[in-house]
Amino acid sequence: MQSNRAQQCAADHWQKDLxxxxxxxxxxxxxxxxxxxxxxxxxxxxxxxxxxxxxxKPLILHPTNPAEQSLTxxxxxxxxYILDPLFNAIQSGNLGEGVSRLIDIAPDSFETTRYYQSxxxxxxxxxxxxxxxxxxxxxxxxxxxGRKTSRGTITRAELxxxxxxxxxxxxxxxxxxxxxxxxxxKYEKSEGPMNQAISTFGSGVxxxxxxxxxxxxxxxxxxxxxxxxxxxxxxxxxxxxxxIHTRLNTSTQADIFTLFLAHLxxxxxxxxx
Numbered sequence: 001m002q003s004n005r006a007q008q009c010a011a012d013h014w015q016k017d018l019x020x021x022x023x024x025x026x027x028x029x030x031x032x033x034x035x036x037x038x039x040x041x042x043x044x045x046x047x048x049x050x051x052x053x054x055x056x057k058p059l060i061l062h063p064t065n066p067a068e069q070s071l072t073x074x075x076x077x078x079x080x081y082i083l084d085p086l087f088n089a090i091q092s093g094n095l096g097e098g099v100s101r102l103i104d105i106a107p108d109s110f111e112t113t114r115y116y117q118s119x120x121x122x123x124x125x126x127x128x129x130x131x132x133x134x135x136x137x138x139x140x141x142x143x144x145x146g147r148k149t150s151r152g153t154i155t156r157a158e159l160x161x162x163x164x165x166x167x168x169x170x171x172x173x174x175x176x177x178x179x180x181x182x183x184x185x186k187y188e189k190s191e192g193p194m195n196q197a198i199s200t201f202g203s204g205v206x207x208x209x210x211x212x213x214x215x216x217x218x219x220x221x222x223x224x225x226x227x228x229x230x231x232x233x234x235x236x237x238x239x240x241x242x243x244i245h246t247r248l249n250t251s252t253q254a255d256i257f258t259l260f261l262a263h264l265x266x267x268x269x270x271x272x273x
Contacts, residue, residue: 107216
């Protein structure tokens with residue numbers, strides 16, 4: 001209770017943190033001040049700010065200190081982002097600017113995926129809140145706030161505060177990008193093998209439709225969700241899934257994921273998710 005009162009007090013007196021944040025828009029310390037400002041509005045255990053640009057790997061805007069970047073984060077940026085619900089929602093145009101929770105954008109069977117097990121459950125993350133900002137027609141910024149089980153899911157009051165300050169954060173992030181983008185885009189890298197990993201998985205064994213469905217299975221979509229997305233019957237999806245398992249000699253989603261990893265390593269021997 002005392003912690004909640006302290007945060008409410010900080011949330012009501014955030015002007016100083018906001019002023020400090022604006023003062024650092026052109027400085028390397030911007031990311032740290034942004035984290036402090038958001039912490040005055042919402043409790044979180046982790047913060048990650050990245051940009052997504054079609055055909056390029058995500059860029060880390062914060063944290064930039066290598067000591068604060070885990071192996072899991074490096075794997076995400078280099079490879080596993082292709083299975084990330086946030087990345088796919090932005091790329092597909094299904095998620096616009098604003099504040100959203102992972103639970104609202106993730107596929108209905110996402111928690112059964114190996115990606116979820118390694119990137120969320122293993123690190124005890126129970127909730128993730130994302131602030132998405134369009135920097136230009138080709139680039140989006142996402143600020144992801146992670147909460148562990150001990151902290152619980154985000155409260156309605158916190159979510160309201162984030163929505164209230166979103167227009168301010170949106171404007172500041174755009175100004176930050178205008179002033180500092182060149183410090184980051186020089187490190188942009190091609191997707192390389194990841195650009196074709198999903199689309200070529202099962203090539204020569206699966207039909208194009210089965211490849212499409214296999215990719216959706218890997219991302220965590222259930223048969224019912226796939227039927228709705230592709231506008232086909234649930235029975236047709238089940239037939240395709242049965243054929244996929246027969247052709248790939250698999251029986252579970254985990255088996256398909258294992259084959260996907262093998263396929264990815266053929267494209268990129270250094271790959272690991």
